[in-house]
Amino acid sequence: MNIRSAWLLDSTSGEGGQSRIDTRLAPLGTMAPTGALTSRDGVIPGSPTGQFTLHGLWVFGDTAGMSAKVAPGRAIVQAADSAGAYPVYIPEYAGITFADGDPMNARVDLVVLRIYDNDQDASNQTTAVLEIVQGAPAAKPSAPATPSGAIALAEVTVPAGASAGNGGISWDSAVKDRRRATVAVGGIIPRGWGLNFDGGYPGQYRDTGTGLERWDGSAWKPYPERPVWQDYTPVWGQITAGLPPLKLGNGKLEGRYIKDGPVVHFRAKLTIGSTTDWGGPDRNGNWYLSLPVPPARNSTGSYRARIGDNTGGYFHGACEISASVAPGVARNWSTTDRNGRPSGDWGDADDPMPPLGNHPTIANWYEVWGTYEVVA
Structure with a gap:
């Protein structure tokens, strides 16, 4: 699985460190801030025809069974405040496979793009990966929490008893998009997963899907602010x-x-x-x-x-x-x-x-x- 990150591997690592193509493809620069040293994580917006806000890192299934694909794209993953933000890109379609369903109950798995950095998390690995965080089977299942150092891409409902042998997952209805967008500092944040987040500074703008809002330091307000009677x-x-x-x-x-x-x-x-x-x-x-x-x-x-x-x-x-x-x-x-x-x-x-x-x-x-x- 070819997943790359800039400013993660150093030149003395066995994988040769950051390449020139990593530098060109990874989203480098100062992103929308959420604090003095933190950035808003998420997927870089854009699509080939301009029709869609988010095209990259889309999770989908195009064949029957338990395997899905993640589209190429770029993202920012914010880890702990002291670790900083990691620019990541996936240059080609990547495959992921879900475990068979529980015999009795459905579950909701979470697809994430995750950073492991041994210098920061003592994980004994330094890499960027796509992971499936498996949810707990239940009569009314819910998705697990997003791990630290990761961004959520999609929730996928795995039906009870699902397997590759009996048709697997119904991709048309099973996938719930969890991607959210991030942009460079000063940019307008496009609509993505949810609007329940604070702005990073007064004067920041976001697109709600129907109009613009401006962060005034304590709340998002319509922009331009609509008059009232x-x-x-x-x-x-x-x-x-x-x-x-x-x-x-x-x-x-x-x-x-x-x-x-x-x-x-x-x-x-x-x-x-x-x-x-x-x-x-x-x-x-x-x-x-x-x-x-x-x-x-x-x-x-x-x-x-x-x-x-x-x-x-x-x-x-x-x-x-x-x-x-x-x-x-x-x-x-x-x-x-x-x-x-x-x-x-x-x-x-x-x-x-x-x-x-x-x-x-x-x-x-x-x-x-x-x-x-x-x-x-």
Whole structure:
């Protein structure tokens, strides 16, 4: 089995130490760090056509029986902190054979790429090998733990009683890919086995398979970070000067918005309460509700209102999203007459009819909403 590692055998070993081709094929350089002296171990990504994230060191079976193959590929194996990381490559397809199944129960074996370094582990050998770590047979079997100085490549379920003589292992369903990817420091880590790992430093990126995430020092966050809807309390005011101030009393102001780059979507609502003082008849002051983020320019939004009692009704129209009034407001609430034509009055105070704050069953409210441009 031709498995090679750089910086493992020295020049005085019986195998001649590291060759020039070892140096060219082994993944050398500083890999994604997991600590001051440790690296993220895993398989180097890439495929001949660019179709797959991980092509190297794929475990598969293409004939019936108990033998499988491991595809050529490159990897980094992180041993103990003091031992460092070992660059490994397999230049050709390698065969592995599983022991026959237990007579009574299935088991899950673990295929690993493992480093033995006598100088570090007193194993009496210095080599890189493919190993099958045999699991314990059980009614509900699980894979064994990955040994120190090794990376997991695949879990393989060996059915009870399986052997080469009776068909062996069903390769289409028995293999569970355990490879994970590693890249050079600063690189984006591709999606591989599992996402349950911490980043090595703030500013590190990984690909989840559906998007990018950035490590912020304590957690992975979507990148770019997606905006979320949030609450805000709009200000209720009036454009016309010289009128009595508006008093909310036990009324209610509420709003929601989301800012996505240079665009804001918002909704703001005024509910009239029993102690709300809007000034009385003929006090139409061109009401407004403030915006959550100052707009870059004037534009148009939507407006509706529910005012009056059962003989009243709903009124729909438009509003101006105004950058002319600081800090940016939704004003000029327009309504329509029964014939559908715009009325000549703004929809506030007693136009088109006075709001009721003390009706026992019908809440009276005004609402504006829309989308507008902001300075990003």
